[in-house]
Amino acid sequence: QSVLTQPPSVSGAPGQSVTISCTGSSFGAGYGVHWYQHLSGTAPKLLIYRNYNRPSGVPDRFSGSKSGTSASLAISGLQTEDEGDYYCQSYDSSLSGWVFGGGTKLTVL
Amino acid sequence: EVQLVQSGAEVKKPGESLKISCKASGYSFSGYWIGWVRQMPGKGLEWMGIVYPGDSDTRYSPSFQGQVSISADESIRTAYLQWSSLKASDSGTYYCARHRGGYDDNFDYWGQGTLVTVSS
Numbered sequence: 001q002s003v004l005t006q007p008p009s010v011s012g013a014p015g016q017s018v019t020i021s022c023t024g025s026s027f028g029a030g031y032g033v034h035w036y037q038h039l040s041g042t043a044p045k046l047l048i049y050r051n052y053n054r055p056s057g058v059p060d061r062f063s064g065s066k067s068g069t070s071a072s073l074a075i076s077g078l079q080t081e082d083e084g085d086y087y088c089q090s091y092d093s094s095l096s097g098w099v100f101g102g103g104t105k106l107t108v109l
Numbered sequence: 110e111v112q113l114v115q116s117g118a119e120v121k122k123p124g125e126s127l128k129i130s131c132k133a134s135g136y137s138f139s140g141y142w143i144g145w146v147r148q149m150p151g152k153g154l155e156w157m158g159i160v161y162p163g164d165s166d167t168r169y170s171p172s173f174q175g176q177v178s179i180s181a182d183e184s185i186r187t188a189y190l191q192w193s194s195l196k197a198s199d200s201g202t203y204y205c206a207r208h209r210g211g212y213d214d215n216f217d218y219w220g221q222g223t224l225v226t227v228s229s
Contacts, residue, residue: 034215036154043204043219044146044154050213087154091212097170098144098208103153 003092004101011107017076020104022088023069031091033071035064038103039084047086048073075106083108111135113143113205113220120226121195128191129223131205139163142210143188145179148222149201159208160188195227 004024012018022033035048046055048064051071063074075082088101116130131143144159158169162181169179181188188205203223206216 032213036216038154043221044206044216045219046215046217049215049217055217085153089154089156089215093212095171097168098156098159100146100154100156 003095003099004088004090006086006088006101006104008102009105009107011109012078013109014078014080016078017074018078018106020073020075020086020088020106022071022073022101024071024088024090024092024099024101025069029093031093033064033066034089035062035073036087036089037082037084038087039081044087078108080108082106111207111218113207113218115203115205115220115223118224118226120228122229123195123197123227125195125227126191126193127195127225128189129203129225131188131190131220133186133188133207136207138186139183142208143181144206144208144216145177145188145190146204146206146216147173147201148204149198152201154204157190157203159210161210162186162188195225197227197229200225200227 010018032050036044037047038044051066052064061076085103092099112134114132142159142161145157147155157173158179160167160179160181162183178191205220207218
């Protein structure tokens with residue numbers, strides 16, 4: 001069981017917006033959260049780093065936020081190609097290592 | 110262009126040994142760590158461990174300590190993940206990814222993954 005908790009699934013229609021949550025005690029220690037997109041048959045891709053920063057090339061439809069022990073990934077203007085799995089990731093000092101959330105499957109209806 | 114190219118799919122029997130590789134290009138290999146991440150069939154991502162090619166400093170997730178060995182050869186810009194005796198439960202896809210090594214850092218570039226199948 002992951003120390004970072006994500007909902008197993010979310011869904012939305014094309015053009016709509018969805019939010020994926022990630023909760024973890026490690027956030028309370030001040031560690032940042034990163035988000036990855038993992039589309040079927042491809043390597044995971046860094047989507048958001050250190051809570052709200054987007055790497056070059058990531059559309060501004062993707063945004064991140066963090067408050068206390070919770071973080072969120074928001075996706076606006078859903079597209080069919082957004083369908084896949086999304087993971088949050090942070091550092092856990094009790095484990096002395098990096099951890100991933102359990103993942104959230106996004107379905108674009 | 111930063112690239113991490115992993116070795117190909119493997120089919121092994123329980124008890125056999127295996128070493129898979131991750132070759133880096135397009136950046137200073139000794140300036141970053143390389144992490145390994147497992148994805149079991151139908152499951153999520155799990156951090157296994159990380160190695161610093163500059164001095165071979167290695168850290169393991171408690172879940173994988175003693176189960177695998179992670180190493181790197183700076184001269185050929187390649188990191189490795191190794192098993193001495195595979196189990197069926199080691200079946201999955203293994204990804205290598207670049208990391209700066211700081212607590213707040215992320216895995217910014219990923220390899221394409223190596224599928225490992227362990228079956229009698």
